Amino acid sequence: MAEKKYAITRRKFLMDTARTASAVGIAALGLGGYARVATGVPAPALRPPGALDEERFNAACIRCGLCVRDCPYPTLSLAELGDGVTVGTPFFTAREAPCEMCDDIPCVAACPTGALDHALTDINDSRMGLALISDHEACIAYQGLRCEVCFNVCPVRGKAITLELQHNKRSGMHALFIPVVHSESCTGCGKCERACILTEAAIKVLPFDLVKGKMQETYRLGWKEKDKRGEALVTPDIQHRFNLPAGERYDYYGKGLIEKAENDKGDDAVNKADSPFSANPLDTLNKKGGL
Amino acid sequence: MANARLSIATPGAEAIQLKGWLGAHKWLILRRISQFAILLLFLLGPWFDLWLVKGNLASSLTLDVLPLTDPYVLLQTLVAGMLPISTAFLGAAIVLGFYLIVGGRSYCSWVCPVNLVTDLASWARRKLNIKGSGVAIDKNTRYWMLGATLIVAMLSGSLAWELINPVSMMHRGIIFGMGFAWAVILAVFIFDLFVSKHGWCGRLCPVGAFYSLPGKLSVVRVTADKRAQCDDCMDCFVVCPEPQVIRPALKGEAKGIGPVIMAEHCTNCGRCIDVCAEDVFHYATRFANRAPRNAPKPTPPVVG
Numbered sequence: 001m002a003e004k005k006y007a008i009t010r011r012k013f014l015m016d017t018a019r020t021a022s023a024v025g026i027a028a029l030g031l032g033g034y035a036r037v038a039t040g041v042p043a044p045a046l047r048p049p050g051a052l053d054e055e056r057f058n059a060a061c062i063r064c065g066l067c068v069r070d071c072p073y074p075t076l077s078l079a080e081l082g083d084g085v086t087v088g089t090p091f092f093t094a095r096e097a098p099c100e101m102c103d104d105i106p107c108v109a110a111c112p113t114g115a116l117d118h119a120l121t122d123i124n125d126s127r128m129g130l131a132l133i134s135d136h137e138a139c140i141a142y143q144g145l146r147c148e149v150c151f152n153v154c155p156v157r158g159k160a161i162t163l164e165l166q167h168n169k170r171s172g173m174h175a176l177f178i179p180v181v182h183s184e185s186c187t188g189c190g191k192c193e194r195a196c197i198l199t200e201a202a203i204k205v206l207p208f209d210l211v212k213g214k215m216q217e218t219y220r221l222g223w224k225e226k227d228k229r230g231e232a233l234v235t236p237d238i239q240h241r242f243n244l245p246a247g248e249r250y251d252y253y254g255k256g257l258i259e260k261a262e263n264d265k266g267d268d269a270v271n272k273a274d275s276p277f278s279a280n281p282l283d284t285l286n287k288k289g290g291l
Numbered sequence: 292m293a294n295a296r297l298s299i300a301t302p303g304a305e306a307i308q309l310k311g312w313l314g315a316h317k318w319l320i321l322r323r324i325s326q327f328a329i330l331l332l333f334l335l336g337p338w339f340d341l342w343l344v345k346g347n348l349a350s351s352l353t354l355d356v357l358p359l360t361d362p363y364v365l366l367q368t369l370v371a372g373m374l375p376i377s378t379a380f381l382g383a384a385i386v387l388g389f390y391l392i393v394g395g396r397s398y399c400s401w402v403c404p405v406n407l408v409t410d411l412a413s414w415a416r417r418k419l420n421i422k423g424s425g426v427a428i429d430k431n432t433r434y435w436m437l438g439a440t441l442i443v444a445m446l447s448g449s450l451a452w453e454l455i456n457p458v459s460m461m462h463r464g465i466i467f468g469m470g471f472a473w474a475v476i477l478a479v480f481i482f483d484l485f486v487s488k489h490g491w492c493g494r495l496c497p498v499g500a501f502y503s504l505p506g507k508l509s510v511v512r513v514t515a516d517k518r519a520q521c522d523d524c525m526d527c528f529v530v531c532p533e534p535q536v537i538r539p540a541l542k543g544e545a546k547g548i549g550p551v552i553m554a555e556h557c558t559n560c561g562r563c564i565d566v567c568a569e570d571v572f573h574y575a576t577r578f579a580n581r582a583p584r585n586a587p588k589p590t591p592p593v594v595g
């Protein structure tokens with residue numbers, strides 16, 4: 001009798017345990033699935049300086065907000081449910097409040113877990129994102145207007161953005177001052193996007209990996225390899241030589257053959273010295289063996 | 292005693308008569324003060340620019356010197372495969388040490404903001420005269436939950452549980468902004484009110500389950516030292532969020548069980564002290580648990 005009762009209670013115990021375990025197991029599966037969709041950052045959200053890569057950051061950040069508290073600017077906030085960023089994790093939006101690139105990086109110093117890597121000691125080494133001229137159709141520098149606001153506000157001035165002069169084909173006589181971003185210096189602070197004078201910024205700061213391209217490992221750029229080795233990797237090409245009619249020289253700027261100026265030795269001088277042919281065409285004709 | 296039914300809707304009525312309303316709510320009031328004071332400390336900064344405490348319950352810095360870290364969150368980080376820097380470990384050690392003294396689940400009743408919600412739900416349950424305990428969920432489910440949150444953290448390599456944890460969501464929400472998290476808190480309230488009595492804190496919450504672990508060893512405890520005076524009014528069982536912890540201490544004299552509530556799930560809330568008209572319960576330490584002399588040796592628990 002007692003044994004039977006024992007068997008029943010054991011059976012009940014096992015059944016109850018199995019039931020609880022399955023219910024929790026199903027909930028855990030649901031949570032695992034939810035974690036996959038609810039973990040991440042939309043492109044306009046940037047992580048504070050020194051943040052580990054997104055995957056490790058999601059394991060390391062305990063969502064305490066100490067970085068938010070020690071940021072002297074209204075830059076950082078903790079994601080609320082519905083923001084689209086992993087809930088509770090810190091982020092900022094360049095267009096609203098960029099990172100001011102504090103010298104002492106207080107946000108990193110405050111982080112108790114190292115989710116913001118304490119190895120980051122020079123704010124210029126941070127890579128919160130990467131700027132990108134996302135719309136050259138809207139950027140007024142491309143229209144030939146002098147703007148350069150992004151160039152001027154950039155804290156890594158003159159390095160992260162440079163102005164490249166281009167010929168203004170529309171007017172034919174002016175220059176375009178094109179802002180060009182350089183990934184080796186851009187920290188992704190977002191100040192350029194914040195400052196862009198357009199209704200919708202034409203320069204955007206997005207997560208680094210989203211912007212940065214990568215060549216195949218197999219690519220070799222000849223001129224770089226040459227620099228590395230100190231000499232050409234293949235037999236150098238024979239220098240191109242040509243003859244021009246007397247008194248004319250070749251203009252490289254698209255005008256073709258032009259009259260030679262008075263004492264311009266120009267290409268002729270080179271030709272005279274380097275040409276395998278005599279200056280007198282008859283010499284060539286009379287040469288033994290002919291042409 | 293004639294008013295047993297009335298007693299369920301208003302437990303402690305007798306205690307109020309004897310000790311006055313204040314006397315019969317002493318620990319409840321202190322507990323509410325503690326819960327709100329902790330929230331206020333965190334809010335002094337954002338509201339009044341007075342930065343005594345920064346951060347939230349996951350990790351905080353007090354007066355720029357004292358780091359505190361929730362050991363459960365730290366554990367999730369560890370199983371997710373990250374090794375945080377020493378500040379986090381120091382903070383977690385301080386917190387663990389603190390709860391080893393004041394009682395593991397003191398966290399639940401004196402600190403946790405969700406307790407305000409679930410206490411409200413169980414109060415409303417009594418006022419609405421909702422009988423029974425609703426959907427029966429095993430009390431140990433919370434340990435399965437605790438295990439599951441850690442396994443999911445390990446497999447997903449992220450703090451998956453913190454995506455939905457009502458405890459951290461509510462605390463962080465109040466201090467840093469709530470977003471849509473109020474829905475999660477409302478869900479807990481509705482669950483406790485209509486689905487399962489003490490369902491969240493008493494059955495499911497893995498945070499409470501975690502803090503019950505140091506609670507097995509912790510020092511400060513409630514004792515039924517005057518259990519001889521108990522007149523079986525059952526008021527303590529009605530108000531206690533974990534009523535199963537009371538019986539061994541209160542009724543175990545014959546079995547040689549000491550009067551101190553040694554169960555890890557007692558939250559040290561002190562409501563039993565408040566509502567007892569006979570003054571049976573008091574705060575004490577675990578060392579006060581001397582079995583009465585001449586009592587029979589405790590018999591080992593029988594399975595079934």
Ligand code: SF4
Pocket residue numbers: 048049070071072073075076098099100101102105106107108123
């Ligand atoms: S570097 Fe300064 S401005 Fe930028 S996020 Fe950190 S504290 Fe804020």
Ligand code: SF4
Pocket residue numbers: 060061062063064065066067068088089090110111112113114115116
């Ligand atoms: S301080 Fe560190 S752990 Fe805390 S929210 Fe910021 S990044 Fe996360």
Ligand code: SF4
Pocket residue numbers: 130131153154155156160161181185186187188189190191192193205
């Ligand atoms: S994000 Fe813009 S402003 Fe900041 S470093 Fe890069 S280019 Fe400069």
Ligand code: SF4
Pocket residue numbers: 513527530531532533534536537552556557558559560561562563564
């Ligand atoms: S036994 Fe008393 S102190 Fe412990 S949880 Fe129950 S009511 Fe609170």
